[in-house]
Amino acid sequence: MTRPDGSASSRRTFLKRSSQAVAVSALASSAIPRVHAAENNLIQIALIGAGGRGSGAAANALSVKNGPIKLVALADVFERKLANSAASLKKQFGDRADVPPERIFLGFDGYKKAMDCLRPGDVAIFATPPAFRWVHFAYAIEKGLHVFMEKPITVDGPTTKKLFELADKADKKNLKVGVGLMVRHCRGRHELLKRIRDGQIGEIISMRAYRMGSGGGTAGPKPDNITELLYQVQRFHAFLWASGGVYSDYYIHQIDECSWMKGAWPVRAQAVGGRHYRGNSLDQNFDTYSVEYMFPDGTRLYYYGRQMPGCHNEFASYAHGSKGSAVISTSGHAPGRVRIYKDHNMSADSLAWAYPQPEQSPYQLEWDDLIEAIRKDLPYNEAR
Ligand SMILES: NC(=O)c1ccc[n+]([C@@H]2O[C@H](COP(=O)([O-])OP(=O)(O)OC[C@H]3O[C@@H](n4cnc5c(N)ncnc54)[C@H](O)[C@@H]3O)[C@@H](O)[C@H]2O)c1
Incomplete structure (x- = not known):
């Protein structure tokens, strides 16, 4: 989408970049990662909004094959959702779903506590209802976190404007931002x-x-x-x-x-x-x-x-x-x-x-592409 100020940033610009990223990814899938999310090779993940899609996105993240990834925190506003998500992810991924009770956060402020468990360069997943996106995204940028957020990322004109501003801020900090329009990765x-x-x-x-x-x-x-x-x-x-x-x-x-x-x-x-x-x-x-x-x-x-x-x-x-x-x-x-x-x-x-x-699942491919971009420091911002 062309930005309201008419400047050149657009989803098409991203597309050009992302198809380059896909091409690089295809060529270099066996290469040893050179740029890491943190001091070591481990990328940690926090899931905010542990419902159906959020748990699915966490499972896709943990299924990326190009380096170690661990889920370390969960946040939601319903206890039942947290319990179900933690149990299902532990069953699928064992120790890599490393979410002990002290890193499971209930309530509307849980997003901060979950992101506080991460280091700069780790990844926060936002899969709550879209109304909360800009609030959570703003905190992630402040903390220096890469982000995967489910679509839609705005609910109206004012929140769309906010997201454009936040997307610029994320770029300035070289943060990678994936948005769940997974068909774009098919x-x-x-x-x-x-x-x-x-x-x-x-x-x-x-x-x-x-x-x-x-x-x-x-x-x-x-x-x-x-x-x-x-x-x-x-x-x-x-x-x-x-x-x-x-x-x-x-x-x-x-x-x-x-x-x-x-x-x-x-x-x-x-x-x-x-x-x-x-x-x-x-x-x-x-x-x-x-x-x-x-x-x-x-x-x-x-x-x-x-x-x-x-x-x-x-x-x-x-x-x-x-x-x-x-x-x-x-x-x-x-x-x-x-x-x-x-x-x-x-x-x-x-x-x-x-x-x-x-054909491969685009839900998995969107994660393969995002993590590849993080590990290889490729341009990646789908929030526009
Ligand atoms: N890309 C896709 O194909 C696809 C498919 C399904 C859903 N989605 C998107 O994913 C998002 C979630 O959808 P879903 O189907 O998983 O819904 P869901 O209701 O199963 O999950 C949403 C979760 O967020 C929690 N939540 C709500 N407000 C919260 C807050 N402020 N802080 C923390 N947790 C909060 C809810 O309790 C719930 O567990 C939506 O934006 C939806 O459009 C995308």
């Missing part, structure tokens, strides 16, 4: 991008993306045994302050991957949406969204989102060009199963190319 999507840039589907004329499924982002009446704040934090997809809502939290991946393939960000959007079937849910989402994005060259991306049971389901992204078409996502984010067709019907007969299967 090797199949990189190959597809190259083929699109080489003109294999001609000029992109239109794009379509769908995230149409059975539900999400609802919040029934608050039970008596929980505070209002914890209730909203627990159901963050339901509340705009906490997550930006399902539009931002769920749909960000496909809007991003389509814009990446197009090589441009939309400059205008018009949309309709409606709320029909949400029953007694108190949430701030719609059941349906349809958005027409316009790119600078006047071509469109049509985005359809729906949370409604009992309807046709589709979770896919497509590009249509003057010489053919491409599948950017087939069903969900991974495997991407990207491919190119000679026509627009996308029938088996017109298949021109498909990325070989099976």
